[in-house]
Amino acid sequence: MTNIPARILLGFAAGALSHVVFQGALGVVYFSADMIPGLPWSFKPLPPFGVPTTLNFAFWAGLWGIAYALLERRLTARLGRIGGGLLFGVAAMLVRWFIVLPLKGAEIVEGFVPNLVVVYTGFHLIFGIGLAILFGAGLRLVPQPARVSLNARQG
Numbered sequence: 001m002t003n004i005p006a007r008i009l010l011g012f013a014a015g016a017l018s019h020v021v022f023q024g025a026l027g028v029v030y031f032s033a034d035m036i037p038g039l040p041w042s043f044k045p046l047p048p049f050g051v052p053t054t055l056n057f058a059f060w061a062g063l064w065g066i067a068y069a070l071l072e073r074r075l076t077a078r079l080g081r082i083g084g085g086l087l088f089g090v091a092a093m094l095v096r097w098f099i100v101l102p103l104k105g106a107e108i109v110e111g112f113v114p115n116l117v118v119v120y121t122g123f124h125l126i127f128g129i130g131l132a133i134l135f136g137a138g139l140r141l142v143p144q145p146a147r148v149s150l151n152a153r154q155g
Helices: 004-032 053-103 108-112 114-141 150-154
Strands: none
Touching: 004 053, 004 114, 053 108, 053 114, 108 114
């Protein structure tokens, strides 16, 4: 698929779905193991606009999906589908730890609280895997443009 807008749309959808499905499923496991205080899906409004929590996180995951869509060919060529997804999940985690948390006034690396480090590491790794799987599946579902060989046109 060489159509950049289609790749971007697919990346956004794969990212948002990876959050809801893959991170959501892992969140249920974490909740069942008493590692997190509540189920991962929530309609609790977040300030400042009152967007439901799950939709907010799905939106941001979709933006990460766009970044993945633009890098996917290189990541997959070098590391394979799952390896590229894992590396991308690690990159998202590092951005959280060293950029997002300090901007919010929180300590880097979840304050080095072991339970939080395990939970957020797992969330980011499963996000990357899910993103790669969903994006790859989407690529197979999108019709590919027909390739016409030069010999066929000359005939």
